[in-house]
Amino acid sequence: MTLQGYIDSAIAPRADRWDCEERIPRQVLSDLAGLGVLGAHVSIAQGGGGRPVVEWGEALEAVGEASMSLLSVLTIHAMSSYALARWGEAEAQQEWLPSLTSGAKLGGFCLTEPTIGCDAKSVTTRLEEAGDSWRVTGTKRWTSAAELVDVFLVFGQTDQGPTAVLVPRETPGVTVTPISGVLGFRGARACELTFKDVVVPKRWTIGPQGMGFSYVASSTLDVGRFCIACGSTGLIRACVRASVDYARQRKQFGVPLSEHQLIQALIADMTTSYKAANALWRQAAKAREELLPSSIMETTTAKYFASTAASRAANDAVQIHGANGCGPDYPVQRYFRDARITELIEGSNQMQQVMIAQDALNAFATRRRR
Numbered sequence: 001m002t003l004q005g006y007i008d009s010a011i012a013p014r015a016d017r018w019d020c021e022e023r024i025p026r027q028v029l030s031d032l033a034g035l036g037v038l039g040a041h042v043s044i045a046q047g048g049g050g051r052p053v054v055e056w057g058e059a060l061e062a063v064g065e066a067s068m069s070l071l072s073v074l075t076i077h078a079m080s081s082y083a084l085a086r087w088g089e090a091e092a093q094q095e096w097l098p099s100l101t102s103g104a105k106l107g108g109f110c111l112t113e114p115t116i117g118c119d120a121k122s123v124t125t126r127l128e129e130a131g132d133s134w135r136v137t138g139t140k141r142w143t144s145a146a147e148l149v150d151v152f153l154v155f156g157q158t159d160q161g162p163t164a165v166l167v168p169r170e171t172p173g174v175t176v177t178p179i180s181g182v183l184g185f186r187g188a189r190a191c192e193l194t195f196k197d198v199v200v201p202k203r204w205t206i207g208p209q210g211m212g213f214s215y216v217a218s219s220t221l222d223v224g225r226f227c228i229a230c231g232s233t234g235l236i237r238a239c240v241r242a243s244v245d246y247a248r249q250r251k252q253f254g255v256p257l258s259e260h261q262l263i264q265a266l267i268a269d270m271t272t273s274y275k276a277a278n279a280l281w282r283q284a285a286k287a288r289e290e291l292l293p294s295s296i297m298e299t300t301t302a303k304y305f306a307s308t309a310a311s312r313a314a315n316d317a318v319q320i321h322g323a324n325g326c327g328p329d330y331p332v333q334r335y336f337r338d339a340r341i342t343e344l345i346e347g348s349n350q351m352q353q354v355m356i357a358q359d360a361l362n363a364f365a366t367r368r369r370r
């Protein structure tokens with residue numbers, strides 16, 4: 001079966017149910033692994049699919065169109081497996097990478113804490129040295145899909161600064177507490193995690209000690225932003241499709257809504273946003289494929305645009321659906337809730353604006369004329 005065939009038959013028709021039940025069956029991730037989606041971003045040399053970035057982006061966009069909850073699970077898995085593939089020691093890679101790239105195990109991402117969000121380098125979780133091991137103590141919050149995840153990439157403080165380490169969910173001292181009733185991404189139910197004297201071997205350290213923020217978190221969040229840019233673009237496409245279908249069949253004042261020009265204006269804006277978001281992530285994909293330094297800003301810009309545009313498109317899709325857009329019979333209320341989350345995660349939109357502005361202040365500085 002093709003990925004699109006699987007999405008149409010097994011994801012899109014079940015996405016609303018996953019949202020209500022706040023869970024995605026593990027089997028879906030295994031099926032996507034079988035279709036090559038879970039290891040697509042890791043090189044063939046490291047046991048992944050080594051797919052061209054643009055192909056991976058197309059897969060993410062297609063999944064995002066059907067279910068942003070599922071897209072977010074793919075995102076945290078991609079982030080943690082990328083970190084291991086890029087920064088992990090050979091021993092840790094041998095132990096974990098094959099099962100992550102094959103999808104036998106699922107990776108998660110633990111940066112945010114109850115009192116630490118955007119200021120991520122200030123995490124308070126402690127990593128204390130105990131011989132050849134780390135003793136991990138602290139609390140993480142908003143960890144996506146933690147009940148599904150097998151191994152977390154956890155960021156904590158050492159005497160030398162922020163450091164990342166792998167922590168399997170089943171390690172003694174790890175407690176996972178689900179947070180029910182979150183606004184969006186409900187299928188990937190976020191959790192609070194506590195680590196009480198959790199002992200893991202030092203060989204599972206990811207990246208140099210003290211560089212957990214500047215190297216590991218930064219590059220990993222960049223991967224997350226690419227996933228969210230592509231997924232949010234899919235979400236905009238879902239808004240266009242739902243709005244066009246509804247506007248064609250719903251009549252008011254004796255004609256379909258689609259004949260009212262103010263409704264057409266909303267559809268025109270969301271269609272334009274879709275094309276722009278799609279072009280931006282493809283530009284980012286090209287830069288990523290060619291390993292250009294500009295890929296970071298291309299990705300940030302694509303994520304910032306797509307998430308903001310997805311929120312606007314979902315808002316307009318609810319408007320076109322009227323009261324039906326607020327009820328359980330149409331998916332646009334889910335789109336609306338999910339779109340809002342995309343503006344907060346993998347670096348909030350304010351953080352993206354700061355990055356884009358700083359880049360522009362350098363790039364567009366007019367040279368003084370003589």
Ligand SMILES: Cc1cc2nc3c(=O)[nH]c(=O)nc-3n(C[C@H](O)[C@H](O)[C@H](O)COP(=O)(O)OP(=O)(O)OC[C@H]3O[C@@H](n4cnc5c(N)ncnc54)[C@H](O)[C@@H]3O)c2cc1C
Nearest residue numbers: 109110111112116117118142143144185344345346348350
């Ligand atoms: C559904 C969901 C899933 C998530 N999944 C994960 C996950 O898997 N792993 C994980 O680690 N985290 C996860 N998060 C957390 C997410 O990454 C954080 O919400 C995000 O980093 C922002 O942190 P915060 O919410 O603590 O906001 P805060 O840092 O408290 O910021 C609050 C507001 O102030 C703004 N702000 C902060 N600093 C500045 C500044 N200097 N200038 C201007 N504005 C500023 C922010 O943009 C935001 O609007 C998830 C969150 C949600 C809602």
